[in-house]
Amino acid sequence: MTSTIDEMRIDPEELRDVAVRLLADKVDRRAGWEGRAEPALALEAEVSELGWYQLTAPEGQGGLGQRFDVLAPIYEELGRSLAPVWLSGTMAAIDALQAEGTSAAEEVTAAIVEQSLRIAVVWLEAGQTMANAKLPMVAGAPGATHFLFAGQGATPVLVARESAGLTVTEVSTWDLGRSWGAVDCQGVSEAVIRLETAEAAAVLLAHSELALAWDSVGGAAQCLAETVEYMLGRQQFGRPIASFQALKHRAADHKVAIELARSLAVHASAMFAQRTRDWSALATQSRLLACEAYAAMAEDCVQLFGGVGFTWEYNSHLFLKRALTNQILGGSPDQLRDRVAADVCRQALAAQP
């Protein structure tokens, strides 16, 4: 008897439980900040071993044929645990290859799964092409075997790391919780594949945005939880500072912002999975709202921790630096708004009674 599609669906919440247990065990959130590289590499190996990178590739190409709904909780838990791994470059590329749908694209997906290729997406800036691009800070670049150049309306192009004219250098940034690379192009032209359809480019972007939205929702929620916990233990004037109404109200406002961001992330992810109702603009809007909530929470976390929030020893700055990085990857908030404004405003035409 053949099993139905539904029977092969992995329950996203079961996967979340697996992620929570693994990350609680394996994430050493201070490692990068104390110059230790091994924990991140060990976690990366563990994640590969567990098969997370194969989750969404079609079964015909060696994957598990799952949908985006299994990735959302993983992205959220990675954010919550401040994990140093960067899945979304490879996963967004796999989604985009599926959207492209050609047999060449299928072969590339099969190769990604079979040879454990790791992909970093390089978001070109205005005026840049593969002939001349210089990107100071690309997520996942140090461990990447391939680079997918995209953005600025260009056709996404997948390039091998050893291609002529491509130089990747690991760099140190203010955010030591993840690894970063500078990417320098001088006349790069050897493509593994070009994704010609507009759909593939849009899927690549939306997946990347939703990954950041979920990382931010998870990070913001954890940051709030740790802030409240600190406030419960910290005594001044003979009582916990968590009992002061002025501080409680700030915590409540962050909770509201985080829950709004989470609601939009849930909605935008569902629309993305079904490719319905303005999914492309919604993904970007979801990332905007989530990054804003995370940045506001993390900034206030530094203050609510009092003096120790200003120290390297406490964790406030881990959240703050990650939140500020999430906010600018692939474009500033205003660039994101400008990118979707036309699509958003056009919805007005369809909505009138």
Add this chain to the structure above:
Amino acid sequence: MSDQDAVAQLRTEVRSWLAQNLPQDWRERQTGDDTASFLAMQREWFAKLVEAGYATPHWPSEWHGGGRSLNEQIAMFEELARGGAPRMSLFFVSLYHAAMTLVECGTEAQRARHLPAILKGEIWCQGFSEPGAGSDLAALRTRAERKGDRYIVSGQKIWSTLGHFADQCLLLVRTDSSGPKQAGITFLLMDMKSKGVDVRPIKQITGDEEFAEIFLDEVEIPVENLVGKENEGWKVAQVTLSSERGLTLVELTERMALSLWRLVLAATGGTGDTAMLDTSVARTIVDISARIEAMRAMLATLMANRIAGREAVGDASILKLAYSRLSRDFTALGLRLKGYAAMRDTRYVLGAGYETGNWMFDFLNSYQYNIAGGSNEIQRNIVAERVLNMPREKLG
């Protein structure tokens, strides 16, 4: 038929009913119109809704239009909002707060007397808040003393929505001051035409009079108008306060979404083309639209949880805080786009809800959502204490 099919069928039905029954020119007719005409329009619209069974989806199934699931009720409010229909302003307290209180806690005689009357247009108001009892509602002091078969009531009520048009009042009074403050409260039904009742509308910052003060001077209320038991009115009041089950916010959010698109069309000469907009305005529209979508998604989750009986403590407070902030920022966008025109144009449509066509009115009116239904400060306390488990402050 599954609930999902029933909802889909209902949506189609409401849409085609609206196409037949919604006066296309109601908005123009109402703009800048006076109170008498607003009341006439409300009564006319309400009668149509009652006839169609769309006023009473939440009533028990023996009533025409009643027995609808909460999912169907949500769909109905959404369709009425999306179709641009007027709100049920004048009759909302009657249909929800009064009717549901009587259905759940009233006597057979009270139901027989008032439910049919409500469908014929009996208007109810709420006499809960007092000048000294707002967020701390249980501190209310309006006194009722039992004398034979009557209560003699004296005191003052405030913030009664449309109280100056009401025929009847859901009244909370103090019958015992000796114990904890919640324990001495009694729930009465009061005829607004009783001797000793003096109602004065409150002129708001919008210039509109949506609320009223009610002064009570030795008003006689028959004992048969008692709801529940004497001194157990606090429990009944909770039923009243939860009677609309989040539908108001569903409706207001839908209307806000529609209103955003109306604003975008107006600002772009009907094209929806961002080339007609200042860059910073276009960016704000992206943010507001994101927050409206987030609000809709959060409401959908809350309503689904409510239906499944697994609503979490504090969910309603989070929604209210999110909505009130959004409402202010949204109407501020309208003000910014309209400039002088917003300041000059003082005509508005009563009962339209974000569709008054007057942005200054809507902006000013948005302040009410920071207070109504429990001030935002109280909501923040609830979120901090009951959701985030931060310590409670000792209150009197």
